Each structure stands twice: as structure tokens, then as C-alpha cells.
Amino acid sequence: MEKRTLGRTGREVSVVGLGTWQLGADWGEVSEADAREVLEASAAAGVTFYDTADVYGDGRSERVVGRFLADHAGEGFTVATKMGRRAEQLPENYSAANFRAWIDRSRNNLGVDTVDLVQLHCPPSATIEDDATYDALDALVEDGSVAAYGVSVETVDQALAAIARPHVASIQVILNALRLKPLERVLPAAQEAGVGIIARVPLASGLLSGKYDASTTFAADDHRSYNRDGSAFDVGETFSGVPYDVGLAAAADFGALVRDLPGEVTSAQAAIAWIWQQPGVSTVIPGARNSEQARSNAAAGDVAPLGEAFLAGVRDLYDARVRELVHHRW
Template sequence: MHQRPLAATGRSVSTIGLGTWQLGADWGDVSEADALEVLAASVEAGVTLFDTADVYGDGRSESLIGRFLAAHPGHGVTVATKMGRRVAQEPENYTPENFRAWTDRSRANLGVDTLDLVQLHCPPSAVIDADETYDALDALVADGAIAAYGVSVETCDQALSAISRPGVTNVQIIINPFRLKPLDEVLPAAEAAGVAVFARVPLASGLLSGKYTSSTSFAGNDHRSFNRNGEAFDRGETFSGVDYDTGLVAADELAAALPDGLSLPAASLAWIASRPGVTSVIPGARTTTQARSNAAAGSIDPADLDTFAAAVVDVYDRRLRADIHPQW
């Protein structure tokens, strides 16, 4: 597994990380035993970045990661957590007092004195644009509560605003073959500023797994059932905002352009990781098989993806650009 610098932190993280939303909630049930096995399989495969949040299972994801890392000293894993969605997404709630309370809770969940990296969890644009936001985050760094901070965003404009701030270590944004807009400006700006980029929702909530059909059903507590139209949070978080049936057709067309021996999810992850400016791709995994397969994508030679890369642009332009590009 290749490792890339995490901006100016002195740390390096794997090109394929592990997103752990699914170990907390909103993806159906994952037992504690299965969750711990997914974490173990990922580390064994060379993953050195876990991405989590204080609201994933109301802290369950963080606590499971804390238990796992405590049992594996010398693990070498960087944990990137997120904060800000334990209250209504209103600018007045993003206060130094709340930042302190949220980080203290995450420190307790993870069992650490200093959090490796804390990201604001898709806050309103007014929060991302405000000087006071970064003053409060700088104070947490100065106090030793956090080592570094970043911002997870919904839109490219939000990403560009965060990248312009000198203390920002990373931005986390949706990038995948169904979401190409960040390639236009966000990745070049981040690379120029020395800001790391975590590509989230890289398999479009499973649409790029190649496993789903028009008859596939999802559990009632899975966001792919209850948030398709943005009923619970931003629509772009579910299937990258792509209409489900349109996404199935697009995925089939991408699958037809796969190199021999590569699966659609592996090619998708490797293609994202090969985009200039991307630091790490953070797919989720519910099973050890998924965890190992995702990690293996980090060793795919980008030179083997030329035909697939051309298909990504073609399919996006024909089927998705008109609907997706203007929104995020």
C-alpha cells in the first residue's frame, strides 16, 4: 500500500483508507465482532487511515476504533474524526464551547489525549467562511486537544473556501466516477496549497460495486432507503446524488470498459487514487472481504486504467453531468 504525506503534519496515510460510517449506523446492522474484524483486516492490508465521526452510531464507530487501537499498540493508524452534527446545522451552534465539548467527547470515545485530525462535518457555508471558526480550531491545537484540523464539505465552493485557510490540513469531498466536478478546481487548488484531499463516497454508496440491480432492496435503517431524495441529510450523500436507475445504467457502461481481471469497485478506487491532488480514498466496508478488496486497489498500476479513465469521462458527460455538475 502506497503512503502519501498528510499535508504538513509529518504523518503519512495510505492511498486507500477506511471510512467507518457503516460501523456506526445508517447502513443496516454491523455487529461489534464484525466491525473489529473489518478494522483488523484493513490494517493487515496496509491501511493507515481510519475516517470516523462523533455521530456515527452516536459515538459507536469512534468507540470501536478506540477499543481496536488500544489492543494494537504501535498500529501506525491516523484517525480522522469529524464534529458538528450533534446539533442543528445552524451557524450559531458552531461555538468554541461546543467545539471543546465535541472534541472532549471524541477523545474519550477514542481513548486518546490528542485527536490526530478533526474535521468539521459538512457545516453550513457561513461556518466555513468565518474567521472565528478557524480561531476556535487553532485554540484547540494550541491546547493540545487536537493535532490538526480540516473540513468535510458538500460543495466545491465550500472546499475552495476551506483550502484558502492556512491552518487547514485537509478537505474531504465526494469524488468518484459519478462526481467529477472536484477535478476541475478543487484538486488543483488543494495540491497548490499543500492541503490533503480525502475522497469520500468513492463507490457512490455501492452503485459502483457492480452488485446492485433495479430489484435490490435496502434495510429500512439504511440511508439508501430513507435518504434518496435528501429526506434526512444532503441528497448527495446517497448514491452521490445520482438517480438510482440512471446510476445502474452508468455503472454497467463503466463495467464494459474494465481492464481484464479488475472489478468495477477496484478500478473505481484506483482511478480516484490516481487523480493528482488526491491523498487518500476512504471507502467503507461491512465485511473483511470488502476491506481487503478495497485495500488491494491501492496497488493497481494507473497505467492499466487508461481505457477505464476515458469511459469515466464519456459516461459522466453523457449521463450525469447535466444533473450532477451544477449542484455540488
Template sequence: MVAVEKRTLGRTGRPVSVIGLGTWQLGADWGSVDEDDALAVLDAAMDSGVTFVDTADVYGDGRSERLIGRLLKGLGADLAEQVFVATKLGRRAPQVPEEFTLDNFRAWTDRSRTNLGVETLDLVQLHCPPTPVFGSDGVYDALDTLVDEKRVAAYGVSVETCEEALTAIARPGVASVQIILNPFRLKPLQRVLPAARSAGVGIIARVPLASGLLSGKYRPDSKFGSDDHRTYNRGGDAFDVGETFSGVDYDTGVAAAREFTELAPSGMTPAQTALRWILQQPGVTSVIPGARSSAQVLANASAAWMPALPPSILTAVQDLYDRRVRAQVHHRW
């Protein structure tokens, strides 16, 4: 591994690389990725200094976790200890608050421990559960029990809305909040990031490229596979529509991304510019872009070394958001 900037992930007390790796795409919902290519992506992440890997028990029904488990086993004990793996629970059952019980949490985390080949999970996160779950004393008591039983070392939440994030941040045991944050999703900057900083809670920025829009590669006629959520979830038919293109209408997103592309400084791609923008937001611990190839991993990781964006670009991002995107997303999430 090469050395990259690390920040402490909130109440876990653990350092993680500022650029991590999201692994939803290695399990499902982004088109097929064969096993060799998936393992090559994970190897490239390690080679580029990534020490933070995010997954979930439902990504490919555990495929993503199992691939990461193979990676950890192959690294050996010393190197594996440097890798922080965050997984998630809660979407293996009907999405009703009654399913969020200690017995289910034990079963789900035991399955993840087996998939990953570890005794104790570094971090388990509630996986965008129904909103009432975030206010349930019983849910946090159950998560505390998992820590006491050493099934997990720490717990956090992954949220859809800023209000859910603020509810979770107020809980003393919550180590981190994972939230959609990118130049097309600025609302977390107003209250969530300041609250997290004040409470010592880590912020993991997900969907950082707005499902690829911010790479500037897509056009109005771009096509995605039938097994890609960018095809089947545009209307929110499978899960929260905010997960796909950050909730922005595709044509609007393509037009806004074209403008964003023009903001990229010389020597930086639009995707690297978006990642660098996120890293400059006070309170962000790590950003977790996905990747389907080793080249994408290396390009994303290199954003950690790139120079800070000047104030003029930060102002231009705010202007672009206000003109193109705010009306579609700000009131919803």
C-alpha cells in the same frame, strides 16, 4: 501490518495509506453491523496495511469511535502510533452557524478523545456544516485554539460543494479537505484538486463507490433495509441527498454503473477500478471506502497495488459522466 503506498496528508505532515477505511457503516445508516463483525473489519484493515481510518462523533452516536478506540487499545502503543484516525465534529447540534463555538468544539472533541482513548486527536474535521461556517473567522480561531490546547493535532473540513472546499483551502490552518470524488462526481477535478495541490492541502476522497453503485452489484429492483440511508435518504429527507448514490437518481445510477462495469480491466473488479481511478487523480491523498466484511476490506485495499488504468479508461469515464451523470450533479455540488 503489510507495507502499502503512503502519501503525506497535507499540512498534517503525516503519512497515511492511499487506501483508508471509512467507518460510517460501523456506526449506523447502512443497516446493522454487529460488534464482532465491525471489529473484524477493523482488524482486517490493519492486516491489509490500512493506516488511515475515518470516523465521526455522530456515527452511531459515537459507536464507530468507540470501536476504533478498542482497536487502538488492542494494537498496543507502537502499532497504534502508526494508525492515523480522522474524526469529525459539528453534527451533534442544530445545523445553524451559531452552534459552531469554541465551547461546543471543546465539548465535542473531549467526547471523541474519550471514545477513541487518546489524549490528542490526529485530525478533526468540520462535518459538512452550513455553508456560512466555512467563511467564519471565529470558527477557524476556535479550531486554532483546539490545536494550541493539544486537544487536536490538526484540523480539516468535510464538504458538500466545490465552493465550500475552495473557501476552506484558502485558510492557512486547514490541513485537509474531504470531498465526494468518484467516476460519478468529476467536478472536484476542475478547481478543487489543483487548488489543494498548490496550497499543500490533503484531499480525502469519500463516497468513492457512490454508495455501492460503482460495485456494479445493484439492479433496478435491489432492496435496502429501512435503516439504510440508501432507502430513506434518496430524496434528501435526512441529510444532503448528494451523500446517497452521489446524488444520482437510482435508476440512472444503476444504468451508468452497468456501463462502468464494462470498463473494468481483466483481473480488477468494478469497485477496484473505481478506487484505482480516484488514486490516479493528481492531488488525491487517500480514498476511504467503507466495508461491512473482512473480504470487502481486503478487496478494496488491494486496489493500492493494482496497475494504473490506461488513458483509454480515463477518457471513457469522462464520456460516461458527460452522457449519463453530469446533468444531475455537476451544477449542484
């Protein structure tokens, strides 16, 4: 699989990585055995970048990834975690003392002395704009607790504020066929600054797989059930903030574009490939609940250039179906 430099980390990572939210919580039950199979299948398929967070299953995802990492020492994998969402989302909670406590817990969960990349986990805008935030993160780099740091964001304005900081290595942002706004300013600014882009929610919480319809149901502990109104966290994380019925119609349009592609490409693979083929994207982090999904997602890293007709079709469906609902919000 093609590899790209992950911004200021200097690390080479696979263009398709693995997001491990599913392996912790909020997507229905995934056993530890299944979680390990997902990790192993991804690695065998060429995935070298793994993204987790301290809040996924209250550390369960980090611990599973840590045990996997220990069994693959020296194989060149890069593991990123995120911190900050275990506390009430107030700027004053993003303090140097809390950073120290959070990163030490993650280091213990992952079984590492130095975390490859730590990201603030969609913090308040005031935190992103505060000089003290970066002083505290710089201190973690200086003492060897982390090798590099980045920021996971919800909005374009947050991304641009973080990109302007000289030591921010990467930005994690929602980017998919139902969320095009980052293409306008975020990706060009990141390229110019040498900052990596980690694209999350590539399938719009599964909508772009083309496997859902109006009768599809989700488990009660799945955020696609309980966060459709944004009552648990930013609604943009669930179906990219698009109402479910609108998302189904947009996904059908996307599926029609995929059917015109040559070869055997699934809707999910096309959705992932569309992202990593955007200039400025370092890696895309789809999740997977089983090894079959993991292998299929990784295969998206081998999809041939989708072509201008496909790219134009994505822009058209976005303009027709979802722009007015999401473009002004994030």
C-alpha cells in the same frame, strides 16, 4: 501499499483508507464483532488511515475504532474524526464552547489525549467562511486536543473557501466516477496549497461495485432507503445524488470499462483506484461491512495505472449519463 503525505498534517497515510460510517449506523446492522473484523482485516492489508465521526451511531463507531487503536498502539495508524452534525445545522452552533465539548467527547470515545485530525462535518457555508471558526480550531491545536484540523464539505465552493485558510490541513470531499467536478478546481487548489484530499463515497454508495440492479432492496435503517430524497441529510451523500435508475445505467457503463482492463480487477477496485490515481488525492475511504469487503477494497491500492482509455471512458460516461444532473449542484 503506497503512502502519501496527508496535507499539512505531515502524516504518511495509505492511499486506500477505511471509512467507518458502516460500523456505526445508517447502513443496516453491523455487529461489533464484524466491525472489529473489518478493522483488523484492513490493517493486515496495509490500511493505515481510519475515518470516523462522532455522529456515526452516536459515538459507537468512534468507540469501536478506539478499542482497535488501543490494541495497536505504536503501529503508525492515523485516525480522523468529524464533529458538528450532532447539533442543529445553524452557524451559531459551531461555537468555541461546542467545539470543546464535541472534541472532548470524541477524545473520550477514541481513548486518546490528542486526536490526529478533526474535521468539521459538512458545516454550513457561513461557518466555513467565518474567521471565528478557525480561531476556535486553532485553540484546540494549541492546547493539544487535536494535532490538526480539516473540513469535510459538500460543495466545490466550500472546499475552495476552506483551502484558502492557512491552517486547514485537509479537505474531505465526495469524488468518484459519478462526481467529477472536484477534479476541475478543488484538487489543483489543494495541491498548490499543500492541503490533503480525503475522497469519500468512492463507490457512489455501492453503485459502482456493479452488484445492484432494479430489484435490489436496502434495509429500512439504511440511508440508501430513507435518504434518496435528501430528507435526512444532503442527498449528494446517497448514490452521489444521482437517481438510482440513472446510477445503475452509469454503473453498467463503468463495468464495461472495467472488463477491458488487464488482469483480475473488480468494478469496486477500479472505482477506488481511479480516485487514488488522480493527482492531488491523499487517500480514499471506502467503507466495508465485513472483512472480505475490507480486504478487497484495500487491494485496490495495488491496482496498476488504469490508462488513458479508461480515464477517457469515465469522462464520457459522466458527460453522457450524469453531468446535467449533478455538476451544477455540488
